[in-house]
Amino acid sequence: AQRVTQPEKLLSVFKGAPVELKCNYSYSGSPELFWYVQYSRQRLQLLLRHISRESIKGFTADLNKGETSFHLKKPFAQEEDSAMYYCALNNAGNMLTFGGGTRLMVKP
Amino acid sequence: GAGVSQSPSNKVTEKGKDVELRCDPISGHTALYWYRQSLGQGLEFLIYFQGNSAPDKSGLPSDRFSAERTGGSVSTLTIQRTQQEDSAVYLCASSRGGGRPGNTIYFGEGSWLTVV
Numbered sequence: 508a509q510r511v512t513q514p515e516k517l518l519s520v521f522k523g524a525p526v527e528l529k530c531n532y533s534y535s536g537s538p539e540l541f542w543y544v545q546y547s548r549q550r551l552q553l554l555l556r557h558i559s560r561e562s563i564k565g566f567t568a569d570l571n572k573g574e575t576s577f578h579l580k581k582p583f584a585q586e587e588d589s590a591m592y593y594c595a596l597n598n599a600g601n602m603l604t605f606g607g608g609t610r611l612m613v614k615p
Numbered sequence: 616g617a618g619v620s621q622s623p624s625n626k627v628t629e630k631g632k633d634v635e636l637r638c639d640p641i642s643g644h645t646a647l648y649w650y651r652q653s654l655g656q657g658l659e660f661l662i663y664f665q666g667n668s669a670p671d672k673s674g675l676p677s678d679r680f681s682a683e684r685t686g687g688s689v690s691t692l693t694i695q696r697t698q699q700e701d702s703a704v705y706l707c708a709s710s711r712g713g714g715r716p717g718n719t720i721y722f723g724e725g726s727w728l729t730v731v
Contacts, residue, residue: 513657543722549724550618550722550723550724550725551658551706551708551722552721552722553719553720553721556719593657593658597718597720602648602660602663602671603648603660603708603720604660605650605657605658605660606657607656607657608657608658
């Protein structure tokens with residue numbers, strides 16, 4: 508069975524500090540990992556996916572198959588980054604399994 | 616349409632009543648999903664439709680929950696005899712489907728259900 512774990516429910520950092528949101532997964536196949544973000548009063552939206560190897564809004568995430576992790580990182584957090592972040596795994600049937608989410612609060 | 620559309624956006628119902636939540640996916644998307652987001656909880660998968668295949672109902676929490684997708688487009692999630700623990704945001708999402716890597720899944724704004 509596939510599972511996505513986000514160990515931190517809440518992460519609070521000061522503006523300009525580095526941030527890392529942790530995500531670990533278990534899946535027997537070749538995983539496709541995503542990070543979704545939900546800003547206050549907005550719909551859930553895709554932030555980035557591992558196959559694109561892109562940086563979105565300064566965020567990056569590297570798939571580490573050895574550690575079965577897909578941590579989300581940003582070197583300098585901004586107040587507008589405050590949101591709910593969900594890590595998700597896509598199985599071969601195109602169904603997303605989500606982690607429990609981490610609320611990021613960036614303090615001024 | 617421009618995005619996934621859900622209605623109603625908010626619904627307050629009395630315990631024991633039935634409710635229907637509607638989802639209109641992005642035009643051309645063959646895959647449609649329902650998720651539930653409860654306060655303090657993560658996103659819980661409910662049901663998944665892919666084209667004309669039998670839906671994956673493995674996430675439905677009880678037989679009070681059912682969903683249909685008519686004509687491969689609009690979907691309705693029905694909750695019978697609602698209970699207070701059904702209170703949550705019900706999210707619909709759609710994608711091009713097909714299980715191909717890189718398919719982006721787009722979410723609606725959700726239907727906030729409150730059972731009193």
